Amino acid sequence: GQQLNQSPQSMFIQEGEDVSMNCTSSSIFNTWLWYKQDPGEGPVLLIALYKAGELTSNGRLTAQFGITRKDSFLNISASIPSDVGIYFCAGINTGTASKLTFGTGTRLQVTL
């Protein structure tokens, strides 16, 4: 099935650094979501974006819904060890209000 392209595929950063990852698609999405998955667990929703151009924050996390509706980015400021995990973007198309298309994931490692 279709997947969203995420980059980078993996990141190794030091504690305290800021992180930026993005997600692109050839299709338009009307909702963008960002999830985090810890080892051995299911994904957990971090941020939901509903309008093109929208910028939303959740603590140290900030995400934006691209103007073209074909991309989104997620920033994490002042990373901490518990930020380790896999981050997924996901999009929802008009007319498929309950079908998520997931990105390929960005694996984040934080070193002390």
Added chain:
Amino acid sequence: DAGVIQSPRHEVTEMGQEVTLRCKPISGHDYLFWYRQTMMRGLELLIYFNNNVPIDDSGMPEDRFSAKMPNASFSTLKIQPSEPRDSAVYFCASSSGPLSYNEQFFGPGTRLTVL
């Protein structure tokens, strides 16, 4: 709330055997989803239900896969016969409404290994 409950957490079986994965959604949630996660294909939606009725099963790989939701608190995903390429983590998730406006909650997953 206990969250979405899946069982078993791990399943190891031999090729050709029948496998049944189980899910209990969050109470009051009308939508239930089955996903499969592999390294090669990532997270894929297999099927989802609304009010116990299958709405979209276009992601079900082939006839060997079947899913049922006999009531609002229970769903099964069955693979018969299983094959090594079915090895993956299978997630169940539920939501209280359409995902465009409602959060989806995932269970912990069932890690299936088919030998």
